[in-house]
Amino acid sequence: MNASYDVKFWDIRPNKSTKPGENRKTISYTVRWTVAAREKSKTFRTSAQANNWLSDLRQAAKKGELFDLETGLPQSMLKAKEARTVYAFVRAYIDMKWPHAAAKTRERAIREFMPVMPQCG
Numbered sequence: 001m002n003a004s005y006d007v008k009f010w011d012i013r014p015n016k017s018t019k020p021g022e023n024r025k026t027i028s029y030t031v032r033w034t035v036a037a038r039e040k041s042k043t044f045r046t047s048a049q050a051n052n053w054l055s056d057l058r059q060a061a062k063k064g065e066l067f068d069l070e071t072g073l074p075q076s077m078l079k080a081k082e083a084r085t086v087y088a089f090v091r092a093y094i095d096m097k098w099p100h101a102a103a104k105t106r107e108r109a110i111r112e113f114m115p116v117m118p119q120c121g
Helices: 047-061 086-099 103-116
Strands: 008-009 013-018 025-035 038-044
Touching: 013 047, 025 047, 038 047, 086 103
Parallel strands: none
Antiparallel strands: 008 025, 013 025, 025 038
16 A cells, blocks of 8 residues: 655635536535645535545544555545455355255255365365
């Protein structure tokens, strides 16, 4: 993971935009910050949401967290990607289908999934 402590925050910027099919203008709010001189931004519907997001980012920087260069988010806000093995996928599939499957379907599933199942004994 490429990360940096070099984070700078800008003021929240209101944006006037028109929704498709409407004549009235709505205001959205954009939070802008940089991580290692790479500009990042996120737009919110209300100023309160934008202020909360900016506050969370500032608190993470104050705690000394590293910010990811790609996403611009601190480590505490990054979502861990859950890697799923083939074995886990097969187990979940069988657990879901098994109670409602006919006998021949169960037999075929065992034969088809045998190569991915771990060797026993």
